[in-house]
């Protein structure tokens with residue numbers, strides 16, 4: 001059997017086949033640091049929280065880090081930024097390592113095949129994904145997997161465009177990045193990313209409204225819709241404005257980048273994935289801007 005692992009700025013998702021079904025397990029790519037004490041330990045144990053102890057600190061991992069951020073009134077820390085290991089966070093690699101170990105576990109057979117997703121280099125930010133890609137590859141190989149890397153955009157093409165002979169444009173609009181791959185008969189013609197996604201919306205709306213970023217994320221993820229009219233000055237109104245700005249920005253950059261390549265004569269259907277494409281009315285907004 002083989003497994004898949006999508007290491008995202010906001011979520012780490014593992015996919016595994018069980019008979020004909022695919023089982024997904026997921027954790028937020030986040031952690032929360034607390035001073036270790038007997039009292040805190042009892043509380044975390046009682047609440048069955050996922051945590052580890054390192055020296056005199058406890059680290060709450062994954063979804064629980066987000067949940068307990070409110071209780072302890074401190075922000076959950078994120079090991080990744082813009083789709084890659086964050087250079088601003090010194091605990092990045094040990095925390096991702098722990099999360100990946102928990103999600104993936106041991107291989108079920110010797111050298112089990114594992115495909116991991118990787119972002120493509122952004123066209124609008126001076127960073128390079130090589131270090132991230134190689135680090136994730138090494139980390140999963142050390143767990144005993146036979147690891148291969150696939151561009152996130154190409155994974156969308158493989159997942160969604162089979163009935164078009166794997167020809168088309170795969171787009172994943174995540175938290176830190178928007179990844180794009182144009183493929184012709186399952187072969188990538190061009191892969192790139194754009195350094196904006198859900199995190200950018202949250203940051204901009206937080207600045208505009210004075211709310212914390214975490215609060216904005218929660219409101220956005222809880223039945224926000226792009227089909228409704230919102231009151232001027234409301235958080236939802238600000239979310240709509242920045243959603244429109246994000247989609248316009250993505251479409252402009254798609255156009256700019258695609259003008260540089262000469263794809264074969266064929267129809268290129270578009271498949272869109274990623275958490276930021278979830279709100280009702282997103283596809284219609286994307287189609288309007290694209291047309």
Ligand SMILES: Nc1ncnc2c1ncn2[C@@H]1O[C@H](COP(=O)(O)OP(=O)(O)OP(=O)(O)O)[C@@H](O)[C@H]1O
Nearest residue numbers: 008009010011083174175176177198274275276278
């Ligand atoms: N229902 C929802 N409505 C709007 N946004 C949502 C919703 N659910 C999740 N999101 C947003 O989607 C983003 C996470 O999506 P996803 O899991 O695809 O990203 P990722 O793979 O972790 O990040 P990246 O690919 O950029 O590294 C976050 O910005 C999150 O707030």
Ligand SMILES: [Mg+2]
Nearest residue numbers: 008009172174
């Ligand atoms: Mg992603």
